[in-house]
Amino acid sequence: MKSSILSATALVAVAVVGVGYLSLNVLDIDPRRDYSEITVPLITSGGLIDTSQVTLRGFAVGRVERIDVLGDHLRAVVRVDAAQRIPVDTEVRVSNLSAAGEQFLDFRPHTDSGPYLADGDVVDPADVSVAPSVSDTLAVAEALTREIDTDAIAGIVDTVDTATRGRESDIDNVVEVLRMLSLTLGDKKDEIRRLYRNLQVLGENAYADALGPRLADAVPELEASGAGLEHLIGSYQSYSYVGETVWDGELARLVPKIDEYLSQLSPDLGFIATVLRPVTAPIRPVRVDAGALVTMLEQVFPRGGPARVAVTVAGN
Numbered sequence: 001m002k003s004s005i006l007s008a009t010a011l012v013a014v015a016v017v018g019v020g021y022l023s024l025n026v027l028d029i030d031p032r033r034d035y036s037e038i039t040v041p042l043i044t045s046g047g048l049i050d051t052s053q054v055t056l057r058g059f060a061v062g063r064v065e066r067i068d069v070l071g072d073h074l075r076a077v078v079r080v081d082a083a084q085r086i087p088v089d090t091e092v093r094v095s096n097l098s099a100a101g102e103q104f105l106d107f108r109p110h111t112d113s114g115p116y117l118a119d120g121d122v123v124d125p126a127d128v129s130v131a132p133s134v135s136d137t138l139a140v141a142e143a144l145t146r147e148i149d150t151d152a153i154a155g156i157v158d159t160v161d162t163a164t165r166g167r168e169s170d171i172d173n174v175v176e177v178l179r180m181l182s183l184t185l186g187d188k189k190d191e192i193r194r195l196y197r198n199l200q201v202l203g204e205n206a207y208a209d210a211l212g213p214r215l216a217d218a219v220p221e222l223e224a225s226g227a228g229l230e231h232l233i234g235s236y237q238s239y240s241y242v243g244e245t246v247w248d249g250e251l252a253r254l255v256p257k258i259d260e261y262l263s264q265l266s267p268d269l270g271f272i273a274t275v276l277r278p279v280t281a282p283i284r285p286v287r288v289d290a291g292a293l294v295t296m297l298e299q300v301f302p303r304g305g306p307a308r309v310a311v312t313v314a315g316n
Contacts, residue, residue: 034082036119037065040105042074046094046130047103054078055106056086064105078105085116092123094130103133 042048045067054062062080069075080086090109097104117123132140164171185192206212 035062035079036082036117038078038080038086038117038119039122040076040078040092040128041123041125042067042076042094042128042130044130045074045076047096047133047135048076048094048105049103053097053104054080055104056080056084057108058106061086061107076105082119085114087111087113088115088117088121090117090123090127092128094128096131096134 048064048067050064050066052064053060054064061084062078065077065079067074067076086107087109089111090107093106093108094103095106096102
C-alpha cells in the first residue's frame with residue numbers, strides 16, 4: 001500500500017515538473033511575469049500568424065496573441081514582456097526567419113531613449129513594413145520565368161558556342177589579360193583610391209561653387225554652336241573627299257619631278273658648308289639677346305601710336 005502511494009506521488013511530482021517546464025520554457029507562460037499588449041496595424045499579414053514570435057532587435061520578447069481583420073487592413077495584437085522597454089520611435093518589420101517561411105515580427109528602435117510603448121499602445125502605421133513572403137517571391141519568380149523567351153536564349157547559346165569553338169587559345173589569352181588586369185588593379189589600389197577621393201573632392205567643390213547652374217547657363221551656347229560645328233565637320237569631310245585622289249594623281253606625278261629638278265640644280269651643300277666654316281668662325285661666339293631686341297622694337301613701335309625714334313644731339 002505504501003509503495004503504491006509513493007509511486008502515485010512520484011508520478012504526480014513528475015507530471016507537475018513536466019507541466020511546469022512546458023509552461024515556462026516551451027509555451028513561455030510565466031505567472032510571475034507581467035506582459036504588455038501592443039497593437040500593430042498591417043496592410044497584409046505577410047504570412048504572420050498567431051503564436052508567431054515577436055523579437056526586439058532579434059531577441060525574443062513575446063508572441064503574437066491574435067490577428068484581427070478590420071475591413072481592408074489587419075491588426076496584430078502582440079504580447080511582449082513588460083520588462084523589455086520598447087521606444088515609441090521604432091520600426092516594426094514582419095520578416096522571414098528562413099527560406100521556409102517562419103515569419104516573425106521584429107521591433108527595430110531608432111533610439112534607446114524614451115518614451116516607451118506601454119500596454120494598449122498602437123504603433124504608427126507608417127513605421128510598419130512587411131517583407132515579401134516566400135509565396136510572393138515564388139509568384140514573382142514564376143511570372144518572370146514565363147516572360148523569358150527560350151528560343152532567344154537558345155539562339156544566344158548557339159551564337160556563343162559558334163564564336164568560341166576552336167578558339168580556346170584566344171579565350172586563354174583573354175583570361176590571362178583579365179588576371180593581369182586584376183593584379184594591376186590590386187597593385188594600384190592606393191592610387192585608385194586616391195583618384196576616387198580626388199574626384200569626390202572635385203565634385204564637392206563643384207557643388208559648393210554652384211557649378212551646376214553655370215553649366216546649365218552654358219547649355220544654350222553649346223546648343224547654338226552645334227550647327228556651326230556640324231557645318232565645319234561636313235566641310236572637312238567634303239575637302240577630304242576632294243583631296244582623296246589628288247595625292248595619288250597629279251601630286252603623285254609632280255612631287256618626283258620637283259625632286260628631280262632640285263637634285264640637278266641644287267649645289268653640294270656639304271661643300272658650301274665647308275667653305276663657309278672659316279668665314280663664319282668669328283661670329284660663332286655672338287649671342288643675340290632676343291629679349292632686349294623685342295624691348296627695343298616695342299619702344300620704337302608702341303601700340304596704338306606712331307613709331308618713335310630717339311636722336312642724341314651733341315652739345316655745343
